[in-house]
Amino acid sequence: MSWSFKKFDVLPEGKFLLWEKLLELRTGIQLAPQQKILLQTQIAIRMRELNISSYDEYYEQVKRNDKSGLVEWQVLVDRLVVKETTFFRHRPSLEYVRQHLKNTISQRDAEDSFDIWSVGCSTGEEPYGLAMIANDCMEESQERFYFGVTAIDVSLPALSVARRGIYKKRSMSFLTDVEREKYFLKQSDGQFEVVSQLKKRVCFSQANINSLSVAPIQKMDVIYCQNVLIYFRRWRRREILNQLVERLKLGGLLIIGLGETTDWRHLEVQRVDNDEVQAYIKSV
Numbered sequence: 164m165s166w167s168f169k170k171f172d173v174l175p176e177g178k179f180l181l182w183e184k185l186l187e188l189r190t191g192i193q194l195a196p197q198q199k200i201l202l203q204t205q206i207a208i209r210m211r212e213l214n215i216s217s218y219d220e221y222y223e224q225v226k227r228n229d230k231s232g233l234v235e236w237q238v239l240v241d242r243l244v245v246k247e248t249t250f251f252r253h254r255p256s257l258e259y260v261r262q263h264l265k266n267t268i269s270q271r272d273a274e275d276s277f278d279i280w281s282v283g284c285s286t287g288e289e290p291y292g293l294a295m296i297a298n299d300c301m302e303e304s305q306e307r308f309y310f311g312v313t314a315i316d317v318s319l320p321a322l323s324v325a326r327r328g329i330y331k332k333r334s335m336s337f338l339t340d341v342e343r344e345k346y347f348l349k350q351s352d353g354q355f356e357v358v359s360q361l362k363k364r365v366c367f368s369q370a371n372i373n374s375l376s377v378a379p380i381q382k383m384d385v386i387y388c389q390n391v392l393i394y395f396r397r398w399r400r401r402e403i404l405n406q407l408v409e410r411l412k413l414g415g416l417l418i419i420g421l422g423e424t425t426d427w428r429h430l431e432v433q434r435v436d437n438d439e440v441q442a443y444i445k446s447v
């Protein structure tokens with residue numbers, strides 16, 4: 164039987180639990196029981212590619228703390244995370260960022276930079292969207308100010324797509340024609356490339372929000388984290404949100420997905436009174 168047709172035994176429950184634990188320990192992502200099939204399929208595909216026939220052997224390879232183990236882990240994680248995204252996925256949240264920026268521009272010193280953080284940025288649509296908003300505000304403002312968007316994700320392949328900044332038209336269906344024409348250049352193959360003026364405002368790097376305490380990131384004016392925490396246990400969501408609050412400047416805005424957490428409070432932030440967004444301002 165050739166490898167491409169080789170069938171693997173069903174991943175036994177005990178082994179599934181080991182993989183599930185490893186994934187959660189390293190990324191925070193919690194697999195639901197019904198995702199066992201996804202995990203098993205992705206592991207089997209990878210084993211076939213590597214010509215490995217035993218789950219145990221592959222598990223040991225992934226767990227190895229050397230270069231090959233880390234590389235293999237990266238490959239597998241990329242296949243297990245949900246990377247779905249699109250430009251202006253939740254327009255009310257982005258419009259709230261625009262409003263926040265407009266309201267606070269006049270209170271800033273000219274030399275202050277405006278720092279935005281996109282947490283779990285996937286293939287880049289979210290941070291470029293944030294940069295579009297900030298750029299619009301900068302153009303409209305009398306005062307010049309510098310802004311930058313830092314974008315992090317755990318998936319290296321997602322980050323490399325993000326850095327290229329070239330997208331299919333279907334990922335832009337929520338953009339207006341004006342936005343598309345202003346911020347993208349149409350390629351001969353029908354795809355759209357983010358203009359360099361915007362690209363140079365966005366810095367992508369690999370980081371794990373499960374280990375934020377070791378990430379050297381300065382305080383931010385806006386922290387935007389949507390459709391990431393939903394994959395985490397509730398206690399972990401609260402812990403990460405607490406750490407995000409620590410990275411906010413006084414008066415800064417934290418914006419997460421609507422309903423992404425319902426049982427989180429923090430003494431240093433106040434929830435914004437707007438049903439369309441889940442946003443918090445740092446008040447202390």
Ligand SMILES: C[S@@+](CC[C@H](N)C(=O)[O-])C[C@H]1O[C@@H](n2cnc3c(N)ncnc32)[C@H](O)[C@@H]1O
Nearest residue numbers: 190244245248283285316317318371372389390
């Ligand atoms: C569904 S996408 C959301 C993308 C974008 N924020 C949006 O709302 O459209 C989730 C992203 O979170 C990333 N992610 C998952 N766990 C992560 C972790 N522990 N650290 C950093 N990024 C993570 C995934 O790689 C994926 O790109």
